[in-house]
Amino acid sequence: MVQFTFWDILRNLLLAAQWTVLLSLIAFVGGAVVGLIVCVARISKNPGPRWAARIYIEVLQGTPLLMQLFLCFFGLSLIGLNVPPLAAAAIALTLYTSAFLGEIWRGCVEAISKGQWEASASLALTYPEQMRYVILPQALRIAVAPTVGFAVQVVKGTALASIIGFVELTKAGTMINNATFQSFLVYGLVALLYFALCFPLSLLSRRLERRLNVARAS
Amino acid sequence: MNYTFHFADVFAYGDLLLRGLWLTILLSAVSTVLGLIVGIAGALGRNSEIAPVRWLAGAYVELIRNTPFIVQLFFLYFGLAQMGLKMTAGQAALLAMVVNLGAYATEIVRAGIEAISKGQWEAGLSLAMTRWQVFRHVVLLPALEKIYPALTSQFIIVMLGSSVVSQISAEELTFAGNFIQSRNFRSFEVYFVITGLYLLLSLGFRQVFRLIGKRVFGKG
Numbered sequence: 001m002v003q004f005t006f007w008d009i010l011r012n013l014l015l016a017a018q019w020t021v022l023l024s025l026i027a028f029v030g031g032a033v034v035g036l037i038v039c040v041a042r043i044s045k046n047p048g049p050r051w052a053a054r055i056y057i058e059v060l061q062g063t064p065l066l067m068q069l070f071l072c073f074f075g076l077s078l079i080g081l082n083v084p085p086l087a088a089a090a091i092a093l094t095l096y097t098s099a100f101l102g103e104i105w106r107g108c109v110e111a112i113s114k115g116q117w118e119a120s121a122s123l124a125l126t127y128p129e130q131m132r133y134v135i136l137p138q139a140l141r142i143a144v145a146p147t148v149g150f151a152v153q154v155v156k157g158t159a160l161a162s163i164i165g166f167v168e169l170t171k172a173g174t175m176i177n178n179a180t181f182q183s184f185l186v187y188g189l190v191a192l193l194y195f196a197l198c199f200p201l202s203l204l205s206r207r208l209e210r211r212l213n214v215a216r217a218s
Numbered sequence: 219m220n221y222t223f224h225f226a227d228v229f230a231y232g233d234l235l236l237r238g239l240w241l242t243i244l245l246s247a248v249s250t251v252l253g254l255i256v257g258i259a260g261a262l263g264r265n266s267e268i269a270p271v272r273w274l275a276g277a278y279v280e281l282i283r284n285t286p287f288i289v290q291l292f293f294l295y296f297g298l299a300q301m302g303l304k305m306t307a308g309q310a311a312l313l314a315m316v317v318n319l320g321a322y323a324t325e326i327v328r329a330g331i332e333a334i335s336k337g338q339w340e341a342g343l344s345l346a347m348t349r350w351q352v353f354r355h356v357v358l359l360p361a362l363e364k365i366y367p368a369l370t371s372q373f374i375i376v377m378l379g380s381s382v383v384s385q386i387s388a389e390e391l392t393f394a395g396n397f398i399q400s401r402n403f404r405s406f407e408v409y410f411v412i413t414g415l416y417l418l419l420s421l422g423f424r425q426v427f428r429l430i431g432k433r434v435f436g437k438g
Contacts, residue, residue, distance in 0.1 A: 062374075062420040064381035066392065067413040074405040078221055152284065159286035163385060170289060183296035191285045191293055198284035 004180045016172030017193050023158045023168060026090045028151055031097025038102030043109055060099035066160050068092045073164045089161035097154055108143040145212060149205035152198045169193055224404055228411050231398045238394030239415060245390060246377040249315035256316060257323020264328050282321030288382050290314050295386045311383035319376045326368045330361035363435045370427040374420050
């Protein structure tokens with residue numbers, strides 16, 4: 001029987017953690033792109049896109065991420081595509097992230113006071129110009145801290161991809177555990193590795209928020 | 219796409235779905251109550267005058283908030299079992315949900331307590347109330363009222379997160395789905411129905427919380 005030393009376990013978990021990072025990056029970047037569209041639709045003056053975005057957000061925030069993963073995984077294979085777990089997980093996490101980022105960013109745009117809109121309108125700026133030169137630069141500053149904060153949720157969300165068989169940190173932990181029966185050590189290490197990924201992001205988000213509050217107060 | 223949907227095959231297992239639904243509601247409701255209690259205790263701990271208590275509460279919050287729920291669940295269920303503490307899947311699921319919600323509730327409740335003006339504390343203390351009495355009778359309720367919306371959305375997040383406890387075979391809604399799917403191979407239809415049920419649950423819970431909020435705080 002093969003014996004696993006502590007270093008074997010840690011090395012394998014670190015290897016698998018790379019996939020967690022990769023999946024997180026895909027989901028975050030994809031989610032940001034789709035989320036921008038969702039946000040624009042959500043604050044549109046046209047009720048059609050506004051309602052569509054609302055329902056989109058409502059459904060994705062009102063159902064478990066695990067179900068979204070299952071539906072992507074089983075649903076896409078239904079239409080004849082043979083989807084690898086990575087693709088299914090990337091799609092599901094992208095949709096999930098986009099709904100949350102879209103809603104966060106909407107809040108940031110709406111936090112800009114009405115006076116800014118009126119002032120820019122009185123300077124004869126068109127709607128895209130108002131957005132581009134007045135509203136978005138200010139909204140972007142408010143948006144940075146909560147967006148970084150949500151990145152933590154994305155990293156944690158990737159853990160569910162283990163359930164559809166994608167070998168990332170959690171799945172690797174389960175596999176190693178099945179071979180070594182050292183559950184306490186293995187899951188403890190898995191948790192610490194996630195912590196090492198997420199805690200710096202949390203700290204950064206908090207620091208950004210504090211800096212923003214100071215800037216606004218002065 | 220040459221596929222005919224067979225939703226009837228899912229509803230043939232209606233009693234299983236209902237039983238799963240019930241357990242999901244039960245798990246969520248119990249962990250909501252217990253999680254709030256942990257949250258209030260945690261918030262007191264973070265504001266404690268004793269430094270080690272403060273650090274401990276802080277470490278608890280950071281550890282839980284920066285690790286995935288599924289890993290916490292596996293650690294509690296498999297990890298502690300190896301250390302000799304054996305729990306049933308249901309117990310481990312409930313414990314994990316309470317521990318998880320407790321950490322988020324700690325931060326939310328703390329924000330609420332900090333939002334109550336210092337004058338309230340001073341006024342209470344000047345009436346010869348103890349710190350605990352001021353907290354219990356003066357500060358707690360208005361603090362909870364301030365953070366009620368944040369608290370309810372966190373409860374709903376935990377309810378949705380409970381789908382993960384199916385992985386240690388706690389027999390809630392998702393577990394029922396996994397079981398039915400293993401019988402009739404209609405995975406898409408099964409999970410589609412289950413997703414719809416979760417959506418109804420989160421909409422329903424939100425209404426219930428609104429009613430409770432109206433009752434407790436006199437407005438919604």
